[in-house]
Amino acid sequence: MIKIIFVCLGNICRSPMAEAIMKELVFESEIKEEFFIDSKATSTEELGNPIYPLAKKKLEEKGILYFSHDAQVFRKEDYDFYDYIIVMEDSNIRNLLYIVGNDDSKKIRKLIPNYDIDDPWYTRNFEKAYNDIYNGCQKLLKELMKQKKTKREGE
Ligand code: 4NP
DSSP: OEEEEEEESSSSSHHHHHHHHHHHHHHHTTOGGGEEEEEEESSSTTTTOOOOHHHHHHHHHTTOOOOOOOOOBOOTTHHHHOSEEEESSHHHHHHHHHHHSOOTTOOEEESSTTOOOOOHHHHOOHHHHHHHHHHHHHHHHHHHHHHHHHHHHHO
């Protein structure tokens, strides 16, 4: 089981979009039983709130299945549970480090290396956020599958 969590500031726009997109990609790839995928926030700002309506609308427009969601905050103990902690931008890493202390196991990384996925809550550009997140998730899944294959071949 590969456990992945997507993390952003509010957990109502980017990380739930990433969660829904990754679940869809995994579903399409016929290896769904090997993944646990979730999303959380670094701030308590939107705690308990549903996905932002424009993020939900964008997912629906793209044919991505929407799932029931209420914003949760990343907790220190989540660090041990997940294998991959995937954030959207540099500030998410800084905020996560306040929560977890340090990233000894090197689990925290940006969805797209060396690139910040702008917050559509501020930019209002949900199309760009969707495209960035979709591309990032596609690459991540490809990398994970390659890793799994290499591991299997080495056993
Ligand atoms: P997200 O966007 O981090 O992509 O979920 C945000 C949504 C709400 C707030 C900040 C970011 N907020 O401060 O309420």
